[in-house]
Amino acid sequence: MRSPPIPEMATQEVQLNETLAHLKTESDTLKTKLEEERAKLHDVELHQVAEKVEALGQFVMKTRRTLKGHGNKVLCMDWCKDKRRIVSSSQDGKVIVWDAFTTNKEHAVTMPCTWVMACAYAPSGCAVACGGLDNKCSVYPLSLDKNENLAAKKKSVAMHTNYLSACCFTNSDMQILTSSGDGTCALWDVESGQLLQSFHGHAADVLCLDLAPSETANTFVSGGCDKKANVWDMRSGQCIQSFETHESDINSVRYYPSGDAFASGSDDATCRLYDLRADREVAIYSKESIIFGVSSVDFSLSGRLLFGGYNDYTINVWDVLKGTRVSILFGHENRVSTLRVSPDGTAFCTGSWDHTLRIWA
Amino acid sequence: MCSGSNSIIQAQKLVDQLQIEAGMERFKISLTAADLVQYCQEHRRSDPLLTGISASSNPFKDKKTCVLL
Numbered sequence: 001m002r003s004p005p006i007p008e009m010a011t012q013e014v015q016l017n018e019t020l021a022h023l024k025t026e027s028d029t030l031k032t033k034l035e036e037e038r039a040k041l042h043d044v045e046l047h048q049v050a051e052k053v054e055a056l057g058q059f060v061m062k063t064r065r066t067l068k069g070h071g072n073k074v075l076c077m078d079w080c081k082d083k084r085r086i087v088s089s090s091q092d093g094k095v096i097v098w099d100a101f102t103t104n105k106e107h108a109v110t111m112p113c114t115w116v117m118a119c120a121y122a123p124s125g126c127a128v129a130c131g132g133l134d135n136k137c138s139v140y141p142l143s144l145d146k147n148e149n150l151a152a153k154k155k156s157v158a159m160h161t162n163y164l165s166a167c168c169f170t171n172s173d174m175q176i177l178t179s180s181g182d183g184t185c186a187l188w189d190v191e192s193g194q195l196l197q198s199f200h201g202h203a204a205d206v207l208c209l210d211l212a213p214s215e216t217a218n219t220f221v222s223g224g225c226d227k228k229a230n231v232w233d234m235r236s237g238q239c240i241q242s243f244e245t246h247e248s249d250i251n252s253v254r255y256y257p258s259g260d261a262f263a264s265g266s267d268d269a270t271c272r273l274y275d276l277r278a279d280r281e282v283a284i285y286s287k288e289s290i291i292f293g294v295s296s297v298d299f300s301l302s303g304r305l306l307f308g309g310y311n312d313y314t315i316n317v318w319d320v321l322k323g324t325r326v327s328i329l330f331g332h333e334n335r336v337s338t339l340r341v342s343p344d345g346t347a348f349c350t351g352s353w354d355h356t357l358r359i360w361a
Numbered sequence: 362m363c364s365g366s367n368s369i370i371q372a373q374k375l376v377d378q379l380q381i382e383a384g385m386e387r388f389k390i391s392l393t394a395a396d397l398v399q400y401c402q403e404h405r406r407s408d409p410l411l412t413g414i415s416a417s418s419n420p421f422k423d424k425k426t427c428v429l430l
Contacts, residue, residue, distance in 0.1 A: 041388065239381075278389065301410070
């Protein structure tokens with residue numbers, strides 16, 4: 001004799017499946033609606049609006065300084081607000097502070113881990129933050145005394161459950177924003193190490209982030225291995241916009257100087273521009289001949305030029321408005337892994353797997 | 362039943378997120394792109410990498426300097 005199914009469990013399961021199916025239909029409908037809304041605004045291309053803008057002339061940019069000293073791949077760098085100091089971090093576990101004018105090393109710290117994937121200069125210029133395979137972000141106050149052991153004053157601020165991929169101070173030395181291989185971003189109080197806000201939404205490792213330029217904006221953008229770029233409200237932790245047009249990992253994101261758009265660089269060998277008010281991608285910077293991934297991107301001061309560091313050892317310079325490449329720069333002997341324009345826009349710095357950093361102008 | 366209710370929580374979160382995104386006010390590209398272009402134009406003269414500033418004003422470019430012996 002067969003035992004009948006327990007009635008309660010059967011009804012519960014049916015209800016569950018019905019609810020799930022209903023929610024799935026709702027989300028599919030919303031996704032379609034989003035696509036339709038975005039498509040309605042696609043009345044023209046950026047390069048068409050920019051037709052009347054003067055074309056750019058020839059660019060002569062060369063390596064003006066080479067910073068040598070790391071023993072292994074350079075993974076990250078950041079400029080100090082004083083426009084001359086630079087902090088860089090490497091696979092060799094070292095974090096070095098350089099005077100880019102003279103190429104002198106001013107400070108060096110040895111981290112307890114290798115692959116220091118992230119580093120950032122504090123707005124005051126008095127500290128640097130860094131982290132990587134240790135899953136943490138630590139802050140080191142910079143001492144005027146060159147003999148002082150910086151590691152002694154180290155402060156552990158952030159704790160993730162996987163590698164630290166990027167870090168950035170907010171408008172002051174008091175807060176740090178981090179992104180991690182654990183799929184989240186987080187905002188931390190430096191003094192107490194307290195987690196102030198966490199940002200969940202990426203479906204895989206988050207590789208990069210950038211803070212919106214305006215002091216009042218309170219948003220940041222992140223990019224990840226899920227091919228998505230998400231814009232977040234720092235206060236609520238909410239994801240307010242999401243873009244999924246890249247075909248591979250997004251390695252770098254950077255806001256356009258006005259804060260109304262951001263650029264991204266991806267393993268799919270393209271850079272893209274996303275307009276935040278139109279809520280869509282408005283330009284793709286690519287060429288058939290460019291087949292290697294982009295590791296890092298940054299804008300010139302006016303936003304007209306986009307610099308991209310590539311895994312084929314080159315830097316491609318793009319006309320943001322017209323969508324064309326204006327220059328290709330050679331010099332590094334291995335992948336370009338990091339790229340930032342200086343705070344006053346007079347130069348940009350690249351770091352590479354060839355163990356060096358170069359200043360270009 | 363634990364995994365079942367988790368799926369529902371996930372699905373509901375997705376719906377909530379999509380509703381937030383769908384409710385956003387958007388503008389036509391013809392308008393927003395015009396603003397991007399305008400920003401570039403307004404700031405082009407103060408963009409050293411764009412205009413190319415002389416060696417005397419760029420600390421990274423080599424100048425012909427006197428050497429103090």
